[in-house]
Amino acid sequence: MKKFTQADVALLEKIILSRRDVRGNRFIAKEVAKADVDKILFAGINAPSVGFSQPWEFVVVKDKQLRTKVKESFLVENEKARKQFKGAELDAYTKLKLEGITESSLNIAVFYKPSYSPVLGQTTMKEAGVYSVVCAIQNMWLMARSLEIGLGWVSIIDPEKVKEILNAPNDRQLIGYLCLGYVDEFYENPELERLKWEKRKSIDQVVMYNGYPK
Numbered sequence: 001m002k003k004f005t006q007a008d009v010a011l012l013e014k015i016i017l018s019r020r021d022v023r024g025n026r027f028i029a030k031e032v033a034k035a036d037v038d039k040i041l042f043a044g045i046n047a048p049s050v051g052f053s054q055p056w057e058f059v060v061v062k063d064k065q066l067r068t069k070v071k072e073s074f075l076v077e078n079e080k081a082r083k084q085f086k087g088a089e090l091d092a093y094t095k096l097k098l099e100g101i102t103e104s105s106l107n108i109a110v111f112y113k114p115s116y117s118p119v120l121g122q123t124t125m126k127e128a129g130v131y132s133v134v135c136a137i138q139n140m141w142l143m144a145r146s147l148e149i150g151l152g153w154v155s156i157i158d159p160e161k162v163k164e165i166l167n168a169p170n171d172r173q174l175i176g177y178l179c180l181g182y183v184d185e186f187y188e189n190p191e192l193e194r195l196k197w198e199k200r201k202s203i204d205q206v207v208m209y210n211g212y213p214k
Helices: 006-018 034-045 064-082 087-095 128-146 159-165
Strands: 056-061 106-112 150-154 173-181
Touching: 006 128, 034 056, 034 106, 034 128, 056 064, 056 128, 064 087, 064 159, 106 128, 128 150, 128 173, 159 173
Parallel strands: none
Antiparallel strands: 056 106, 106 173, 150 173
């Protein structure tokens, strides 16, 4: 088994801290090579999964017409989302570019494929299968960043509509809709942090020992 050096640890930390959720206004008109797409998918399929179930499936979407249909779903859902905010928050939300479905080089829809036989470790926590797919997406995100490729996760879409557009089987569950492409720049810190939408939490705010305080 390979042993890692402190330089390896520092590099991994740098990639983690440099990962960004890329919006459509950052993508540039440059195709992502198939070899790099394959590396990103390879990172995904080598994620940890409950009971080694590997419950993920990936649909690479390059077709412009399909992506336009997905974009239309985003526009409908985004209008619904806007209604949750008021005043200054609404103004800030309206100015945000929240996806890059048609601007990116390609999209990848990531699905959860349920098992119809018992899965080791999933008996009690059924959702562990979905969590496994999220692990795959995180692997893909980090690999993409290491290749200087931007990745954005679009959550403001109707998953059932996307399933229909991509002809996905009824039992599949859309977990992530990802936009990939080269970018003009990666921000030093996350865009929503830059815009003061939220503040980054410290370790002390979220870590407890031996349970929650009484």
